[in-house]
Amino acid sequence: TQLLEQSPQFLSIQEGENLTVYCNSSSVFSSLQWYRQEPGEGPVLLVTVVTGGEVKKLKRLTFQFGDARKDSSLHITAAQPGDTGLYLCAGGGHKLSFGAGTTVTVRA
Amino acid sequence: DTGVSQDPRHKITKRGQNVTFRCDPISEHNRLYWYRQTLGQGPEFLTYFQNEAQLEKSRLLSDRFSAERPKGSFSTLEIQRTEQGDSAMYLCASSFPFSTDTQYFGPGTRLTVL
Numbered sequence: 001t002q003l004l005e006q007s008p009q010f011l012s013i014q015e016g017e018n019l020t021v022y023c024n025s026s027s028v029f030s031s032l033q034w035y036r037q038e039p040g041e042g043p044v045l046l047v048t049v050v051t052g053g054e055v056k057k058l059k060r061l062t063f064q065f066g067d068a069r070k071d072s073s074l075h076i077t078a079a080q081p082g083d084t085g086l087y088l089c090a091g092g093g094h095k096l097s098f099g100a101g102t103t104v105t106v107r108a
Numbered sequence: 109d110t111g112v113s114q115d116p117r118h119k120i121t122k123r124g125q126n127v128t129f130r131c132d133p134i135s136e137h138n139r140l141y142w143y144r145q146t147l148g149q150g151p152e153f154l155t156y157f158q159n160e161a162q163l164e165k166s167r168l169l170s171d172r173f174s175a176e177r178p179k180g181s182f183s184t185l186e187i188q189r190t191e192q193g194d195s196a197m198y199l200c201a202s203s204f205p206f207s208t209d210t211q212y213f214g215p216g217t218r219l220t221v222l
Contacts, residue, residue, distance in 0.1 A: 004150075033210060042112075042199050042213035043151065088150050094139065094203075095164065096211060098150025
C-alpha cells in the first residue's frame with residue numbers, strides 16, 4: 001500500500017488569508033488527485049496532476065506536483081468561507097490510496 | 109449526466125441484520141469502485157469492477173461483504189450480519205475507460221449499526 005501523509009491535520013484561518021496544504025509520500029505516483037469533501041457528502045474531484053513539476057490553477061487554488069512525483073501541495077489564495085471542507089489527496093491507480101485529509105475552516 | 113448516485117443516503121440498522129446499498133455510476137464509465145470511510149480518515153479501497161467483472165477485492169472485504177455488478181451498469185454492496193464496526197460511510201466511484209486514476213465519487217451511504 002502506498003501511504004500518503006497530509007499536513008497539517010487541521011487549519012483554521014480568517015477570510016482573506018492564504019493557506020497551503022501538503023501531501024507527502026515515500027512512493028512515486030503516476031498521478032495524484034485532490035478532492036474536497038463536505039460533511040455527509042462524497043469527495044468532489046478538484047484536480048489531477050500527472051507530470052512531475054506540474055502546476056495547475058483552478059481560480060484561487062494552485063496545485064503543484066513535486067518533481068519526483070512523491071509529493072504535492074495545494075495553495076489557496078484569499079480564502080473564503082466557501083473553501084471550508086476536508087481536503088484529501090489520493091493516488092495509486094485503480095486502487096486509490098488516500099491521505100487522512102486536512103480539515104480547513106475559513107472564518108468570516 | 110447526473111453524476112454517480114447512491115441509495116440510500118442513510119441507513120440505520122440493528123446488529124446482525126443484513127443491508128444492501130446501490131450505486132449507479134456515470135453512464136459511460138465502465139469501471140466502478142467501492143470505498144469505506146470512517147470518521148477522521150480518508151476513504152479505503154474495498155473492491156472494483158470493470159464492466160460486470162469484479163477484478164480486485166481488498167482484505168478489508170470480509171466474507172460478510174459481497175458486491176455485484178450483474179449487467180455492468182449499477183452495482184450493489186451487501187453486508188450480512190452487520191456489526192457495530194461496520195458503521196461507516198460507504199462510497200462508490202466510477203471512472204472512464206483507460207483513466208483509472210481519475211475517479212468520480214457519489215454522495216455516499218452513511219451506515220449506522222446499533
